[in-house]
Amino acid sequence: MRKIRLAVWKFASCDGCQLSLLDCEEELLPLSEAVEVAYFLEASRRVEKGPYHISLVEGSITTPHDVERIKRIRRASRYLIAIGACATAGGIQALRNLRDVEEFTSLVYARPEYIDTLKDSTPVSHHVKVDLELRGCPINKHQLLYVLISLLNGRTPSIPSHSLCLECKMKDNVCVMVSEGVPCMGPVTHGGCGAICPSYRRGCYGCYGPSETVNMESLGRWWIERYGMEREELVRRLRTFNIEGALAPFARSFEGEGA
Amino acid sequence: MTVRVIGKEGLEGLLRALREEGYTVVGPLVRDGAIHYGEIGSIGDLPEGYRDEQGAGRYRLRQEGDLFFGYAVGPGSPKYFLNPPERLLFRVSSDGRGVEEEDGDDPGFAFLVRPCDVAGISIRDRVLLEGEYRDPHYLRRREKSLIIAVNCTHPGGTCFCLSMGTGPEVGDGADLILTEVSGKEHYFLIQAGSQRGKGLLERIPSMEASPAQIREAEGLIEGAKGRMGRALERDGLKELLYRSHDHPYWRDVEKRCLACGNCTFVCPTCFCTTLEDRMALDGSAERWQRWDSCFTLDFTYLHGGSIRSSIASRYRHWITHKLATWIDQFGTPGCVGCGRCITWCPVGIDITEVVEELRKGGG
Numbered sequence: 001m002r003k004i005r006l007a008v009w010k011f012a013s014c015d016g017c018q019l020s021l022l023d024c025e026e027e028l029l030p031l032s033e034a035v036e037v038a039y040f041l042e043a044s045r046r047v048e049k050g051p052y053h054i055s056l057v058e059g060s061i062t063t064p065h066d067v068e069r070i071k072r073i074r075r076a077s078r079y080l081i082a083i084g085a086c087a088t089a090g091g092i093q094a095l096r097n098l099r100d101v102e103e104f105t106s107l108v109y110a111r112p113e114y115i116d117t118l119k120d121s122t123p124v125s126h127h128v129k130v131d132l133e134l135r136g137c138p139i140n141k142h143q144l145l146y147v148l149i150s151l152l153n154g155r156t157p158s159i160p161s162h163s164l165c166l167e168c169k170m171k172d173n174v175c176v177m178v179s180e181g182v183p184c185m186g187p188v189t190h191g192g193c194g195a196i197c198p199s200y201r202r203g204c205y206g207c208y209g210p211s212e213t214v215n216m217e218s219l220g221r222w223w224i225e226r227y228g229m230e231r232e233e234l235v236r237r238l239r240t241f242n243i244e245g246a247l248a249p250f251a252r253s254f255e256g257e258g259a
Numbered sequence: 260m261t262v263r264v265i266g267k268e269g270l271e272g273l274l275r276a277l278r279e280e281g282y283t284v285v286g287p288l289v290r291d292g293a294i295h296y297g298e299i300g301s302i303g304d305l306p307e308g309y310r311d312e313q314g315a316g317r318y319r320l321r322q323e324g325d326l327f328f329g330y331a332v333g334p335g336s337p338k339y340f341l342n343p344p345e346r347l348l349f350r351v352s353s354d355g356r357g358v359e360e361e362d363g364d365d366p367g368f369a370f371l372v373r374p375c376d377v378a379g380i381s382i383r384d385r386v387l388l389e390g391e392y393r394d395p396h397y398l399r400r401r402e403k404s405l406i407i408a409v410n411c412t413h414p415g416g417t418c419f420c421l422s423m424g425t426g427p428e429v430g431d432g433a434d435l436i437l438t439e440v441s442g443k444e445h446y447f448l449i450q451a452g453s454q455r456g457k458g459l460l461e462r463i464p465s466m467e468a469s470p471a472q473i474r475e476a477e478g479l480i481e482g483a484k485g486r487m488g489r490a491l492e493r494d495g496l497k498e499l500l501y502r503s504h505d506h507p508y509w510r511d512v513e514k515r516c517l518a519c520g521n522c523t524f525v526c527p528t529c530f531c532t533t534l535e536d537r538m539a540l541d542g543s544a545e546r547w548q549r550w551d552s553c554f555t556l557d558f559t560y561l562h563g564g565s566i567r568s569s570i571a572s573r574y575r576h577w578i579t580h581k582l583a584t585w586i587d588q589f590g591t592p593g594c595v596g597c598g599r600c601i602t603w604c605p606v607g608i609d610i611t612e613v614v615e616e617l618r619k620g621g622g
């Protein structure tokens with residue numbers, strides 16, 4: 001196995017996805033033998049120049065400086081992998097895309113003129129070519145390890161994009177929607193987490209974003225008509241993690257109804 | 260074959276005898292608001308006094324009566340035990356020399372299940388054991404398993420086993436057959452369906468059933484036939500689906516279907532799997548088989564894209580296989596009328612209703 005150079009980058013984010021790498025515990029030592037960690041400020045202050053074989057990018061692009069920096073990282077990286085809901089969908093902070101960011105800065109900062117920020121929070125893929133995306137808030141460390149091991153061995157990783165229900169039923173969970181009437185985003189949400197929330201009898205809140213085939217119109221109607229869900233509540237659920245993604249048109253259409 | 264009768268103690272004795280013979284007893288129990296299948300230690304684990312209410316996309320439990328088997332099937336089916344959601348096929352070492360096949364220390368299951376699930380197992384047998392390619396893992400588990408059918412006296416709101424000829428009274432395939440009766444007295448009629456079942460029955464104390472007891476049980480099963488929540492007209496079904504390929508109703512289904520695959524996961528006969536290779540840091544690898552569904556895009560992914568990209572085409576494929584092409588492949592429909600796909604569809608799509616809509620013509 002070749003020793004490859006790994007870099008881990010942070011943009012607008014909470015660091016939770018980077019921590020997933022440190023959270024690999026048992027696999028961490030063997031992994032550190034297989035890769036050379038060239039840039040990973042969360043783990044080490046040692047900084048090495050590129051090029052890098054693999055760049056893991058956490059966080060969304062929110063400033064003009066970010067836009068320049070992600071382009072430099074792209075140029076220095078053979079594989080660029082966006083990790084987490086921020087890097088792949090703009091993150092929760094993309095809620096600002098629906099409002100006037102200048103109004104926010106004028107309210108929050110004493111000297112808003114010092115703040116240089118973009119109007120929108122956007123995924124990495126809006127700015128540079130991304131080779132692979134790992135979804136989730138946070139990402140699943142097993143998926144991350146799978147991707148790294150695949151690349152170390154010269155294999156193309158395959159990340160399934162089916163709905164979460166497959167993983168939930170494989171765990172033999174009783175469906176929270178059918179048995180309790182709990183709204184669950186699982187049927188329209190990208191699998192990969194192992195159905196964590198439904199395993200604890202919570203509805204999925206969709207942090208992995210939309211699955212490959214999304215029929216939110218049908219699921220939303222069911223919640224409104226059968227569960228008596230308010231439209232505002234429905235729109236809020238669609239927008240928590242998916243402000244810019246494939247659910248955006250559904251959120252707009254439900255928001256528009258009767259408004 | 261003679262019909263015997265046992266009480267609650269006899270049922271407990273049967274469970275004990277099964278454990279003594281090394282079986283893992285799999286039967287109904289209450290878990291997370293539903294009657295599920297799981298490991299049964301004693302009759303205390305059975306869902307005594309529970310009844311279910313089932314409709315399209317809706318399931319609720321309530322407490323009523325004193326029956327141990329007063330329920331219609333829940334989301335789980337024997338396939339979780341016979342074809343578990345994922346299993347290791349083999350390991351390959353990093354030096355490329357060793358391929359280590361999983362020999363599998365398979366448990367022997369004693370299934371305490373409804374007639375529709377017995378029919379489901381028979382269908383899996385035809386798919387996985389007959390024909391050119393047999394599933395060795397399934398074969399090992401099947402050879403070791405014992406089936407105790409509990410005749411159904413309480414069909415649910417989405418049941419249509421009567422239409423499919425799989426219940427409420429069990430047909431072939433059971434080693435032992437139970438019918439629960441709770442009236443003036445609470446008893447179980449029991450009879451053997453195989454030599455193994457006969458051997459077991461001889462191990463537990465039982466009495467000969469009286470003609471009155473047999474009549475009472477038959478009356479309950481007859482009554483169940485009149486309380487099917489759903490019905491499916493079988494006449495010309497295969498031809499109907501074949502000529503409905505371009506039916507406009509598929510577009511209506513598409514508006515509702517989430518393509519989540521839940522119908523395929525709860526279906527006792529759906530058997531599709533895919534393969535996953537999982538590598539370790541040391542370069543060794545494992546090949547796993549895991550459940551798949553014809554509702555995923557990957558299922559029909561070939562070079563250039565997925566063949567069944569629209570939801571309409573995926574739903575049409577699923578129901579056409581269940582009710583038509585399955586007959587050409589394996590001699591029977593792939594549906595046992597258990598109603599799980601109706602109840603556990605998150606948005607309540609009803610296979611019997613879809614067939615009715617197709618019958619209205621337009622195809």
